[in-house]
Amino acid sequence: MTENNTILDVVKLTKIFRDFWRRPTVTAVDGLDLSIRRGEIFGLLGPNGSGKSTTIKMLLGLLHPTEGSISILGGRPSDVAVRKRIGYLPEASYLYRYLTPRETLSFYGRLFDLPAAERRRRTEELLAMTGLESAADRAVGEFSKGMARRLGLAQALLNAPELLILDEPTSGLDPMGCRQVKELLRALADQGTTILLTSHLLADVEHICDRVVIMYNGRPRAAGALQDLLATPERMTLDLPALDAAATKRLLAVLREQLACEPELSRPTMNLEEFFVRVVNEAAEDPSPANAAGPHMAPFLKQ
Amino acid sequence: MRNRILGIAGLTIRQAIRSRFVISLFFLLLALLAGFALTIKGDGTAAGRLQMLLSYAMGSVGVVLGIATLWLACGSLSIEIENRRIHLVVVKPVRTIELWLGKWLGIISVAMLLLLVAGLFLGVAGHIARGRSHPDSPDGRALRDRILVARQAVSATRVGSQDGAAHWLLACPAAVSAQGVATLRYRFVAHLRDLPPVTGRWTVRTPDGATLFETDCIASMDGVNQLDIPLAALRSTTALDLIFHLQPAGEGTPQHVTFHPRHDVVLLFPCGTFAGNLMRALLLMFCQVALLAALGLTVGTIFTFPVAMFTASALVLATLFAQFFVFSSAPERSHAHEHHHHDDVTHVTWTETVGEHLAVGLRFAMAPALRYRINGRLAAGETIPWTEVHDCAGILIFCYSGLLCALGCLMLKRREIALPV
Numbered sequence: 001m002t003e004n005n006t007i008l009d010v011v012k013l014t015k016i017f018r019d020f021w022r023r024p025t026v027t028a029v030d031g032l033d034l035s036i037r038r039g040e041i042f043g044l045l046g047p048n049g050s051g052k053s054t055t056i057k058m059l060l061g062l063l064h065p066t067e068g069s070i071s072i073l074g075g076r077p078s079d080v081a082v083r084k085r086i087g088y089l090p091e092a093s094y095l096y097r098y099l100t101p102r103e104t105l106s107f108y109g110r111l112f113d114l115p116a117a118e119r120r121r122r123t124e125e126l127l128a129m130t131g132l133e134s135a136a137d138r139a140v141g142e143f144s145k146g147m148a149r150r151l152g153l154a155q156a157l158l159n160a161p162e163l164l165i166l167d168e169p170t171s172g173l174d175p176m177g178c179r180q181v182k183e184l185l186r187a188l189a190d191q192g193t194t195i196l197l198t199s200h201l202l203a204d205v206e207h208i209c210d211r212v213v214i215m216y217n218g219r220p221r222a223a224g225a226l227q228d229l230l231a232t233p234e235r236m237t238l239d240l241p242a243l244d245a246a247a248t249k250r251l252l253a254v255l256r257e258q259l260a261c262e263p264e265l266s267r268p269t270m271n272l273e274e275f276f277v278r279v280v281n282e283a284a285e286d287p288s289p290a291n292a293a294g295p296h297m298a299p300f301l302k303q
Numbered sequence: 304m305r306n307r308i309l310g311i312a313g314l315t316i317r318q319a320i321r322s323r324f325v326i327s328l329f330f331l332l333l334a335l336l337a338g339f340a341l342t343i344k345g346d347g348t349a350a351g352r353l354q355m356l357l358s359y360a361m362g363s364v365g366v367v368l369g370i371a372t373l374w375l376a377c378g379s380l381s382i383e384i385e386n387r388r389i390h391l392v393v394v395k396p397v398r399t400i401e402l403w404l405g406k407w408l409g410i411i412s413v414a415m416l417l418l419l420v421a422g423l424f425l426g427v428a429g430h431i432a433r434g435r436s437h438p439d440s441p442d443g444r445a446l447r448d449r450i451l452v453a454r455q456a457v458s459a460t461r462v463g464s465q466d467g468a469a470h471w472l473l474a475c476p477a478a479v480s481a482q483g484v485a486t487l488r489y490r491f492v493a494h495l496r497d498l499p500p501v502t503g504r505w506t507v508r509t510p511d512g513a514t515l516f517e518t519d520c521i522a523s524m525d526g527v528n529q530l531d532i533p534l535a536a537l538r539s540t541t542a543l544d545l546i547f548h549l550q551p552a553g554e555g556t557p558q559h560v561t562f563h564p565r566h567d568v569v570l571l572f573p574c575g576t577f578a579g580n581l582m583r584a585l586l587l588m589f590c591q592v593a594l595l596a597a598l599g600l601t602v603g604t605i606f607t608f609p610v611a612m613f614t615a616s617a618l619v620l621a622t623l624f625a626q627f628f629v630f631s632s633a634p635e636r637s638h639a640h641e642h643h644h645h646d647d648v649t650h651v652t653w654t655e656t657v658g659e660h661l662a663v664g665l666r667f668a669m670a671p672a673l674r675y676r677i678n679g680r681l682a683a684g685e686t687i688p689w690t691e692v693h694d695c696a697g698i699l700i701f702c703y704s705g706l707l708c709a710l711g712c713l714m715l716k717r718r719e720i721a722l723p724v
């Protein structure tokens with residue numbers, strides 16, 4: 001590859017929104033530099049209104065940058081050949097309300113120029129993967145936010161994209177859905193799909209992002225590999241099965257000798273998400289539509 | 304490319320159907336046509352009734368479908384840009400021209416479907432009218448020979464008058480069938496109203512003087528007169544001599560008549576069926592509607608729906624009114640104007656000049672598109688030739704809509720889709 005494994009290269013990206021009289025109203029993105037490598041999961045983090053969606057829209061050619069340059073998959077955002085290789089999940093459901101999920105996927109499949117048989121196969125596989133089979137012939141207009149989100153994700157995967165751009169992929173999903181999406185993204189990345197995602201829910205992205213940029217008011221404030229950013233070299237944790245009282249006392253005594261300060265003892269708890277997933281999994285002997293979306297991936301994506 | 308265009312067209316059609324746009328319009332058209340069919344009396348004859356039904360129906364179907372198409376087209380892109388559904392389409396490998404063409408195809412297919420409904424209704428109405436009237440009654444003959452037929456008009460050339468008789472020459476069309484009648488149409492200039500009818504004698508001769516047909520007639524001084532000439536009588540010749548002798552009948556009847564200078568003496572030869580003519584009329588209307596669809600789509604690429612609808616309608620109305628404007632400022636009218644106000648010095652302000660130039664420009668630019676008239680012709684049993692349908696499709700669809708398509712694509716490409724206007 002001539003792109004020497006850089007899938008996306010953004011230099012000094014700036015977007016200034018203007019009003020009708022061309023007066024600047026807000027600088028949504030301000031001098032953002034990004035470089036994303038093949039196969040990594042890159043997180044664009046930041047609070048609401050920090051310019052994440054604006055950045056993504058510029059990467060896709062939906063907005064034109066005020067300044068700066070974008071090289072995406074070795075081309076410009078407006079290139080048709082580039083758009084063939086991208087999957088996009090927008091921040092909200094922009095699906096056609098009169099179509100059913102099956103028709104929706106078939107329609108977007110046509111836009112990718114997939115042959116009819118291939119289109120049908122991928123549609124069915126994606127419906128199974130996102131757990132929408134039972135709702136496949138209902139109008140999308142009646143869907144809950146989470147269901148629409150799943151369908152949005154399915155349409156983003158239709159072309160087995162090299163670069164997957166997801167704007168808040170977990171918003172509106174229940175914890176099961178969240179977890180499934182995260183597992184899916186991890187699996188896709190392991191196969192070489194590059195993923196750019198945004199989120200303001202940090203817990204959602206913490207476990208899956210390789211690298212992140214944290215934006216605030218349109219400016220990158222911190223950037224780097226998640227391990228490096230979150231590393232706290234001055235502290236460590238010891239993880240071991242629970243000991244009886246005497247053994248604990250002896251251990252603490254040893255530690256006290258080594259440390260200047262008093263060691264702190266606590267018992268780890270599950271986080272609520274893990275607990276929730278466990279409860280639901282136990283409760284659901286027969287799989288409900290919500291968790292029928294197994295961890296299995298659509299076969300056409302496994303290549 | 305084809306896959307994507309058809310996909311977008313299919314989506315547009317589906318949306319029109321599932322939003323109940325098509326079904327509402329279907330019933331509206333049906334109600335309109337049925338309303339006309341049930342209420343129109345005309346002059347009391349079956350022929351008069353059908354003629355009026357055809358002319359009203361074609362006119363109102365054109366207007367209703369025109370507005371509906373413009374509405375659909377104006378909203379098609381602008382609403383999707385506003386509610387951002389377009390985002391998921393334009394990030395796919397879709398070219399702007401594919402998007403525009405797909406939308407356009409979808410909209411004109413919907414219009415075509417509704418036109419077919421109207422056409423079917425009118426075809427059936429014609430069929431029923433024919434079935435109901437006795438074929439040998441005058442009414443049945445009028446229906447058959449003057450309305451449920453496609454007739455080609457051949458203008459006669461005035462060659463002067465001899466011995467108080469007016470005289471014309473006319474070339475017959477190549478293939479004249481032996482069945483049916485040709486209709487001679489003529490009109491006088493009436494200086495007074497309510498003049499009594501005149502009697503006269505029409506003679507039809509070959510150029511070498513052999514009389515083919517001769518009949519006395521009673522003609523009204525105002526309005527169009529029609530005279531049927533059996534085609535069997537005209538069969539053997541390629542050119543005709545037409546002669547009119549006025550036969551003054553006593554006191555109070557005109558001693559001379561003047562033929563109307565702007566309405567030629569015309570002989571109408573049957574050359575096709577009503578069904579074929581109806582189809583061609585619908586095709587002309589389809590071309591016009593397709594142009595409206597193109598206009599709406601292109602305007603919708605830069606404006607929000609209400610603004611687009613307003614702008615497009617204003618453009619259409621301006622185009623239509625530009626014609627009247629130009630007529631009213633034509634020299635003979637302004638002279639008449641001065642005549643009434645001797646003392647007024649007619650000032651032409653610069654705004655008037657600019658307005659006039661704009662109107663003239665618009666009229667000039669749109670003249671080729673406005674040339675195709677359907678309404679009276681179908682109802683009068685006048686043929687709409689295929690060549691005209693070709694020309695109309697070429698001009699309205701390829702030239703005008705093509706230009707609008709190019710403009711729309713350019714604007715779509717240049718604008719930031721994610722920015723509301």
Ligand SMILES: Nc1ncnc2c1ncn2[C@@H]1O[C@H](COP(=O)(O)OP(=O)(O)O)[C@@H](O)[C@H]1O
Binds near residue numbers: 027723
């Ligand atoms: N079309 C627009 N016109 C004007 N301002 C906008 C537009 N879109 C976004 N903004 C502004 O840009 C800033 C960044 O928005 P956005 O990128 O949507 O943030 P987020 O990080 O929550 O996705 C916000 O202040 C928002 O108000």
Ligand SMILES: [Mg+2]
Binds near residue numbers: 091
């Ligand atoms: Mg956002």
